[in-house]
Amino acid sequence: EPADVILADQIGHFGFEAGLFDYFSDARRRFLKPSGVTIPQRITFCIAPVEHEALWEQVEFWNGSPAGIDVHSARALASNTGYPVKLLPEQLLGLSVEPFSVDPSTSGSQPLHFGCTLTITRTGTLHGLGCWFVAQLSPSVTMSNSPLREQRVDRRNVFFPLDRPVHVQAGDSVTVTMQILPVQIAVTWKVEIRKQDRPEAEHLRFSHSTLKGMLIAREDLQRTHPAFVPTLTPWGRARLTVLTLCDGIRPLAQIERELLRRHPDLFPSLSNAATFAAEVVTRYSA
Template sequence: MLHLPGSPEWQRVGSHSTVLDYHLSMLHDTARMDAFRRAINETVKPGDVVVDIGCGSGVLSFMACEAGASKVYAIEGGPVIEVARQLAIDNGFDDRIEFLAGWSIELGLPEPADVLISETLGNAAFDEGIAAWTFDARQRLLKPGAALIPERVRLWVASAETFDDHGVVADWLHPNLPYDYSFAHHHASKTLWMVDLTPNNILGQPELCADVDLHTSADEAIVGSGFVQVDRDGTMHGLACWFDSLLCRGVTVDNMPPRTGSSWSHGLLPLPEPVEVHAGDQFAWDISIAADGEEWRWSIDLVE
């Protein structure tokens, strides 16, 4: 029996409480939707077979049908797939879309696809695993030379000041806590946090951390290192992260602060403790990101 939003069965899973709001926010992000529609219209040709990894509510699969796809395999590991199935029926796309529940790395397709669409761009570019999904799809699910949307993803970092957001780290050392929570503080300081930043939070110019061509990238850690400079006095709480992505030739998306009306937030790689900084200070950084986006490791050190 199909359990849709509103039913007690659907709502018992905690993640369902916000899943519809999350997908609705993406539909309201006009810059995001317009960019993907343009890329799909430029890329998908009549008769193409398309695979949509992380299809969510199905919106990009619907766009692929309108662009002329003869078949779309829409893959989704979350409960929203049941909503997407019904939306495909309601909007007249169910004759061309086959929904596959699960993770793409565990599934196969009846035929190789001409086009891969994977809107698994996280707030910090790679935290939703787009590099791993795409690599696996290139090996097993696509025709040689298949088109990719997106084609390329770049991650940027900058020194950041964000007193409110750093509380998720610093508050584990609050003197009013009843016990020793230093281990929790250590764990929080090694966690990638999602935050909403403005230009006022940025202490210096951004630096490129990673530039990944999804046509050729390997299933291995994404690494980068370099220096960021502080351009004004303040308190540094960590490195801000954001991305830009080439969807297809001439079409890009990004979440560079500020992104008014954006459904994307930003990433924060925190320092264990805030550091008072002055204009001209430099920090050396080193970042390693697992291809599946699950493990992030970083170091941030003041250059003496």
């Protein structure tokens, strides 16, 4: 019988990292009544300008030569990484903004795009962006890891650094454009700082992405080159077999037997083939 409620307690630091969107989209399609609800019902993303010298030193560390070893090549990776941290209210340089809200059960794997403008309210050094979530559990109940809440859930926030610190003062503005790729667990953040004492031509601009902060093997990088000629792995061929056999005529039991017949080296038994087929079918079939 279809369910009335589907619940997830893993949200991540910024509201999307724990696979919540894929989980809810699949669960809504397969298990939930049309009138059913998910908990949380909505996820709201929150952003604030942050001063955090200690975290910034973790980025700048890679510009040095610890123990006489030149590690500066890792500096670009460090500045394109999100850092889990439990932010404190006094580390915020301005009010937080809630630029985007989404229903995690219908968003799926689609990229999320949003932007906002943050206003600096005190003099300090801008090291990056502090981000957290507000989860709508019911029409009257929310849960958040916001550093501004007395009853925050014990879950860290995430800090996205700038390539270099910027001195700011009250009245300056920080324009943020952000893209989230839920499946890849990747975030791109572009920042423009408008300082009151500088003309528009001297606005400071930064562009970062956690995709640039990933260590990618040479072989994997070669696979992204336009001239690369891809071929399927044995497991890729098995997946293709299942998808090809989903022709609207064959029942699942027949697909499982044919999968085992074509790929006996991958599946020692019909039970193993059935498990693999079920994973493919539940993800891709209508």
